[in-house]
Amino acid sequence: MTTIIDVAKKAQVSKSTVSRVISGNGYVSEESRLKVLEAMEALSYSPNLIARNLQSGETKTIGFLAQGFIDPLGIFLESFISIAKSYNYYVTLYFTDGDKKKEIDALNQMRYKQLDGVFILTRANKWELIEPYSIYGPIATWHRIDSERIYSSYIDHYSGYLRSLDYLFQRGYRSIGHVLGHFENLNTKARLKAIDDFHREKNISINDEWIFRDENRTDNGRRIAQLWHEMMNKTDAMAFYTDSVAAGFISELQTLGYSIPEDVAVIGFDNSEISRLMHITTVDYSLKLQAENSFIYIHNQLNKETIPEQEMSVRLIERMTVPFREQKKSNED
Numbered sequence: 035m036t037t038i039i040d041v042a043k044k045a046q047v048s049k050s051t052v053s054r055v056i057s058g059n060g061y062v063s064e065e066s067r068l069k070v071l072e073a074m075e076a077l078s079y080s081p082n083l084i085a086r087n088l089q090s091g092e093t094k095t096i097g098f099l100a101q102g103f104i105d106p107l108g109i110f111l112e113s114f115i116s117i118a119k120s121y122n123y124y125v126t127l128y129f130t131d132g133d134k135k136k137e138i139d140a141l142n143q144m145r146y147k148q149l150d151g152v153f154i155l156t157r158a159n160k161w162e163l164i165e166p167y168s169i170y171g172p173i174a175t176w177h178r179i180d181s182e183r184i185y186s187s188y189i190d191h192y193s194g195y196l197r198s199l200d201y202l203f204q205r206g207y208r209s210i211g212h213v214l215g216h217f218e219n220l221n222t223k224a225r226l227k228a229i230d231d232f233h234r235e236k237n238i239s240i241n242d243e244w245i246f247r248d249e250n251r252t253d254n255g256r257r258i259a260q261l262w263h264e265m266m267n268k269t270d271a272m273a274f275y276t277d278s279v280a281a282g283f284i285s286e287l288q289t290l291g292y293s294i295p296e297d298v299a300v301i302g303f304d305n306s307e308i309s310r311l312m313h314i315t316t317v318d319y320s321l322k323l324q325a326e327n328s329f330i331y332i333h334n335q336l337n338k339e340t341i342p343e344q345e346m347s348v349r350l351i352e353r354m355t356v357p358f359r360e361q362k363k364s365n366e367d
Contacts, residue, residue: 036079044073093150095124096332099140100155101132106276106304106321110155110176113325121333123150134158144170151332172335174328178220185331187346189319192224194348195273198301198317199232201350202271206359207299211244211269213258213279225275244269248279255282262298263290270298270359277302277309277316284312284355300355313354320346 038056042049047066054060055070062070073079096118100107115125126149130136137158143149144167151172157164161179168183178188202210212229215222233240243265248254255278262268262283274280280302284294294300302309305318327343334341 036077038079040077041070041073041079044077045069092336093124093148094122095126095149096329097128097140097143097149097152098125098155099128099130099137099152099157101130101158102156106306107155109304109306109321110325113322114153114329117326117329121329123329123333130158132158138163141167141170141173150336153328153332172332174331176324176328178224180220185328187324187327187331187343188221189324189346189348190224191221191319192228194303194317194319195225195275196228196232197348197350198273198303199228202273202299202301202356203232203236205299205356207271207356208238209241209244209267209269209271211246211262211272213246213248213272213274213283215248215275217247222275241267243267248275255279255284256286259283259286259290263287263292268298271356272298272300274300274302277304277306277314280314280316281308281312284314295355295357299357299359305349305351309351309353315353315356316351318349318351320348 038049038052042052045052045066047069051062051066052070054062055067096114098111098114111125111127118125128136128140130140140149141152141164144152149171151174152167154164154173154175154177157175157177161181161184164173165181165183167173172185173183174185174187176187178191179186199210212225214225217223217226229240229245232238246258246261248258255274258272258279259282262272272280272283274283280300284300287294287298292298300314302314302316303319304321305316306321308314309316323344323346327346330341330343333339
């Protein structure tokens, strides 16, 4: 097997010169660089990247884990890659398809020095199984978790969801349906608390039939539209935990002959591209900054730096799917 020493002899330069040419770090004259490249080609030499990573202790690569495509993925991944690039890091995307073993295999890439750190967008394993891998490299997520070993860039979904409900109330809506994510998630629990507090404060009764569970996002907007269609006492507004499910709901209701927002108002959550395309009123909860802060944490841990995180906020984005209820009634008369 050809080694770096063989290349140095062939090029008649030092081993350190060959190393600088391969790594791109340090000064090498143009004449010496060409000699090294010609020697590498003549000897069919390829650098052993794994050995280099083991020696240097870093790969300059962050793993980005997701079960598959979800609506916020595009925004989050684009922002994460952009800031990583500005700090000379690469990002490798792992789609696990919900396979627990695939996820563990990806986390093990830190143990084998093929990744420096990991960001988790959606997980398959319990956090208790993921946490121990933090000894091999920093792990970050946007999920709301209570952990001293995994960083979370979460936004308070309680205040954001309460703002959605207050907005609907101010616009004249009183029977509001709620579409929530996995009931074990802390963000979902925060939303449930917001629902309880909202109805208690406004002295509005709530029907259990108005709370919908959505655990996988796959075509569930259409399923929930069918359930709404079959309800005897339909809500006059629906609040969703993500824009993609809200979009599926709207699309299916339109297929069934309903008009949005004339028959039911809709408010989403994400401010993703689909909400802009379908003019869905939604909540922007700093997805881009969540991505940037997650990378900053990983970078700081790897480089023992203290780059400050950016302050995040929650904003209501008014579009066309939540008109004033009084206006709606007058249009129907």
